[in-house]
Amino acid sequence: MSRGPGSPATTGRSVLFALPAVLPVLAVLGVSLTAAVLQSLGLMPFIGPPDLSFEAWTGNTGELFRATGLSLYIAATATVFSVCIGFLIAAYVLAMPRMGRIVAALSAATIPIPHVIGAGAIGLLLSDSGFLERLLGMPDAFPVLVGGPWWIAAITEYAWKESAFVALVVLGSIARSVGELCDAAATLGATATQRILRVVLPLAMPSLAVSAVIVFVYTLGSYEAVWLLGPTSPEPLPVRAVRLFGSVDLAARPQAMATALVSVAVGAAAILAGILVLRRVRGFR
Structure with a gap:
C-alpha cells in the first residue's frame, strides 16, 4: 500500500487531523447560514408568528441587483489593482535586495492597520479639502474622489491595503526558488x-490566484471603507445589509438577511472559481 504524500492513507490522516479545527467552524457557519435563510423567508421573525414569504427576495429585486453589481465592481477593481501592485512590489523586492528590504518592511507595516483607520487616512488625503488638494493647490479643479460616483477613494484604500498582503504572499511562496x-x-x-x-x-x-480570491472575497464583504468613503446611494451589499439590519423597522430584517446571503453566495462562487483556476494554473487534479 502506498504511503507517499498523495496516497489515500496520508490524505485520510490529514483530514482526521484537520477535523477538530474544521468542525467547529462548519457548525457555526451552518447554524448562522440556516438562521439567515429562515429569517429571510419569514420563518424566524423577530416579531409575530412565522409566515413563509419571499417578499425579502422579490420585493426589492432592483435594489438588490444594483447593490450586487456595485459590490462586484468595487471588489473586482480593487482586486485587479491589488494583485498588480502587489506583484510589482514583490518583483522589486526580489530584484533589488537592499532597497527591497525597506520596501518590504514598509509594505508589511501596513498590514496590521485596521481598514477603518486606513479609510480615515485616505479620506483625509483625497477629500475636497484634504492634504492632496492643498498640496496641489487645486481648490476649484480637484476631482470628487471621496463620495464620488466611481468609488475611487474606497478602491484606492483597498488597493493600498491589500497590495501589501499580495506582495507578502508572493514573496513567501517563491522567494527561495526564484533566485537561482x-x-x-x-x-x-x-x-x-x-x-x-x-x-x-x-x-x-498560484500565489497570485490564491491572494486574488482572498482579496476579492474580503473586499466584497468589507463594510468600513465603502461606508466612510463612498456616496450614500447606491449602496453596496455590506452597507445595505448593515443599514437594514440596524433599522428601527424590524420588518426590514428579512431584507437584511437576503442581502447578506447574496453576498455569501457571490463570495462562495468566487472561491469555487478560484479553486478551478488554481487547479488549472498548478496543473493538478
Whole structure:
C-alpha cells in the first residue's frame, strides 16, 4: 500500500487531523447560514408568528441587483489593482535586495492597520479639502474622489491595503526558488523584464490566484471603507445589509438577511472559481 504524500492513507490522516479545527467552524457557519435563510423567508421573525414569504427576495429585486453589481465592481477593481501592485512590489523586492528590504518592511507595516483607520487616512488625503488638494493647490479643479460616483477613494484604500498582503504572499511562496532561476536566466542573456515576465510571473501565478480570491472575497464583504468613503446611494451589499439590519423597522430584517446571503453566495462562487483556476494554473487534479 502506498504511503507517499498523495496516497489515500496520508490524505485520510490529514483530514482526521484537520477535523477538530474544521468542525467547529462548519457548525457555526451552518447554524448562522440556516438562521439567515429562515429569517429571510419569514420563518424566524423577530416579531409575530412565522409566515413563509419571499417578499425579502422579490420585493426589492432592483435594489438588490444594483447593490450586487456595485459590490462586484468595487471588489473586482480593487482586486485587479491589488494583485498588480502587489506583484510589482514583490518583483522589486526580489530584484533589488537592499532597497527591497525597506520596501518590504514598509509594505508589511501596513498590514496590521485596521481598514477603518486606513479609510480615515485616505479620506483625509483625497477629500475636497484634504492634504492632496492643498498640496496641489487645486481648490476649484480637484476631482470628487471621496463620495464620488466611481468609488475611487474606497478602491484606492483597498488597493493600498491589500497590495501589501499580495506582495507578502508572493514573496513567501517563491522567494527561495526564484533566485537561482533568475540567475540562470540572466546567464542565458535574459533581460530584467524577461526575467520578471518569464520566470517570476509564472512562479507567482498560484500565489497570485490564491491572494486574488482572498482579496476579492474580503473586499466584497468589507463594510468600513465603502461606508466612510463612498456616496450614500447606491449602496453596496455590506452597507445595505448593515443599514437594514440596524433599522428601527424590524420588518426590514428579512431584507437584511437576503442581502447578506447574496453576498455569501457571490463570495462562495468566487472561491469555487478560484479553486478551478488554481487547479488549472498548478496543473493538478
